[in-house]
Amino acid sequence: MSPTSGARPTTADHILAIDQGTTSTRAIVFDSKGVPRGSSQLEHRQLFPAPGWVEHDAAEIWRNAQSVIEGAMRQAGVAAESIAAVGITNQRETVVLWDRATGEPVANAIVWQDTRTQAIVDRLAEGHGINRYTEATGLPLSTYFSATKILWLFEQHPELRERAERGEVLFGTTDSWLLWNLTGGAGGGVHATDVTNASRTLLMDLRTLDWDATILGELGIPRAMLPEIRSSSETYGAVASGSPLDGVPVAGILGDQQAATFGQAAFSRGEVKNTYGTGNFLIVNTGTEIVRSKHGLITTVAYQLGEQPAAYALEGSIAVTGSLVQWLRDNLGLISSSAEVEQLAASVEDNGGVQIVPAFSGLFAPHWRPDARGVIVGLTRYATKAHFARAALESTALQTWEVLEAADADAAAPLEELRVDGGMTANSLLMQFQSDLLGVPVVRPKVTETTALGAAYAAGLAVGLWSGLDELREHWQEDARWEPRMPVEERDRRRRVWRKAVERTLDWVDDDTSAALPRG
């Protein structure tokens, strides 16, 4: 652990968390009870240069981070003296490559949803299958994780690999990018990440928590470009001068889904949270044991606090849930805001036989089928846009049921209730349907910004603002609860119909469907 820039004033009893998400960057100032006191949020541009491609401008993200830090501090009415530490949480897997000397990104960031690297994935899987690196990394080969995105940039710009070997070009997920910039950037920024983010790159060995030399060698990814892997809760460095956070230690980093798990106080083995955002991410804490799924979940690091042993998790990652609602709004124009989907869906009694499977990026967990594409089935002339709205919401709950079923089959989740968070949990109709479909209560906490809260917790623990996990557990307060009320026969019927609909998505992309799968 590196030392902080000096002792913080005893009045420093707030934590500032930066949540660098897929669609926006927010900063939230929390007090010592974990209550938000001020926040600020800015969206960044989503760049879609070709079908299946999704990019961000990392320089824009850094500018936004600086503005929201200032905005949140202003709203909370606090200065650096009142802030004990900074925590960072972030969209995972997204690849940023930047020039160490100039501090500028060398290309647009390639986002986790981007499917352009399918040809590289196919090549790596040839003769090995998609589980070539699963033993070490916990992950199947997929366009989702960072490694193939780095390889794609090397293939397009061969000079980048040589420059990376010389340590001139650095790689990071957006946590590393923000940490490096906050701590001084080209003037000596800290190049580090935490175990949870590293566990999503396809380059880290889950058992050693270090970069895997064999994988790096086989892929030709130079170690010199990779950040140092640190725990999720320790002092990485202090914020450089010129920022309103001048001198404040950065002391917590967690990938956003792991941060939400931490913010939900799901610290014990078997505890589960589900986040409903752009996509859905179900995480089951498996304690210090590395559990291997036989049913399509991935194994990942949940968190590591300082020098303590890491906690691991099983994860069910679903690529498209809230973004389907955005698609109804932006591409089909059926609604004018995401929230409006609830009213439209509630205007009909049921889905009128319509089923939507939003396999826009193929299917992630538990299927891992890149050849799948979205379908809308069950259409008759009876179907209206209200049925579409209902089917869209139902697809979120049904995909969640599938990953929970996988978790149950792996005997990791004797689920008694589901803790939920994220933007879509504002939707009561969806939450009720989720509870009906699972047959267990669905519970939402008072602080729904659990992602930022988790990063704040990790940072606050590192600097001694909180005594330990028991104290944090006491912060958790229930806000709303939905109890199952659907008859079991109906629930089973809905699950059966869903399985049929999923089958209709498979084997859609052929080798010659080039428009749907850019080959780079």
Ligand SMILES: Nc1ncnc2c1ncn2[C@@H]1O[C@H](COP(=O)(O)OP(=O)(O)O)[C@@H](O)[C@H]1O
């Ligand atoms: N009331 C609502 N009903 C359904 N979906 C919603 C509602 N409000 C927001 N969403 C969806 O939730 C997502 C935003 O959630 P959020 O947790 O902020 O996402 P992220 O962190 O992934 O950017 C968007 O995809 C939006 O379409």
Ligand SMILES: O=P(O)(O)OC[C@H](O)CO
């Ligand atoms: O930024 P979010 O909330 O869409 O989360 C993205 C995930 O980290 C992708 O793995």
